[in-house]
Amino acid sequence: MTRALLIVDVQNDFTEGGALGVAGGDDVARGISRLLAEHAGDYDVIIASRDWHHGDDDNGGHFAAEPDFVDSWPVHCVGGAEGADYDPLLDTSAVTHHVKKGQGVPSYSMFEGAADDGSTVSQILAAAGVDEADVVGIATDHCVRASALDALREGVAVTVLTDLVAGVAPGPSAAALEEIRAAGGSTR
Numbered sequence: 001m002t003r004a005l006l007i008v009d010v011q012n013d014f015t016e017g018g019a020l021g022v023a024g025g026d027d028v029a030r031g032i033s034r035l036l037a038e039h040a041g042d043y044d045v046i047i048a049s050r051d052w053h054h055g056d057d058d059n060g061g062h063f064a065a066e067p068d069f070v071d072s073w074p075v076h077c078v079g080g081a082e083g084a085d086y087d088p089l090l091d092t093s094a095v096t097h098h099v100k101k102g103q104g105v106p107s108y109s110m111f112e113g114a115a116d117d118g119s120t121v122s123q124i125l126a127a128a129g130v131d132e133a134d135v136v137g138i139a140t141d142h143c144v145r146a147s148a149l150d151a152l153r154e155g156v157a158v159t160v161l162t163d164l165v166a167g168v169a170p171g172p173s174a175a176a177l178e179e180i181r182a183a184g185g186s187t188r
């Protein structure tokens with residue numbers, strides 16, 4: 001098997017103290033760093049994504065002054081600003097591919113993003129012959145959910161590592177994991 005680790009949006013604005021800070025985000029960052037310290041060698045490809053929005057427009061309605069926290073959100077992860085940086089608790093030294101998404105548009109799945117050389121996550125996985133992926137990061141009920149479901153659609157066997165994800169809300173996060181299992185993914 002050729003294995004990938006997909007690290008979704010472990011960024012300052014999604015961890016404690018950020019514009020859309022998720023409880024448990026810092027622990028997720030620390031836990032992923034521990035996983036990488038012990039097991040980076042188990043993965044052939046390690047892809048990390050960042051939400052990376054425009055600061056001078058509403059990114060296709062993704063930003064709103066009165067957000068509904070379903071389809072619209074407070075300003076977050078403006079490209080180049082501190083909020084869009086990886087959380088410093090995440091050790092990115094073993095990351096092989098850095099992907100940005102959401103430039104001017106709402107973008108939940110890392111499969112909608114691209115590396116700076118223009119390659120998409122699908123292309124990176126296909127080029128490496130990846131058939132298995134572990135998925136970790138933030139937020140379980142939004143970008144982790146969308147990224148895991150897209151990986152399954154690409155024919156990759158997905159396992160969400162539940163100790164290494166954090167969600168915005170408990171109910172929707174549990175529902176997201178159930179949806180991933182129903183689509184053929186695993187959780188452990």
Ligand SMILES: [Zn+2]
Nearest residue numbers: 051062077102
């Ligand atoms: Zn966003």
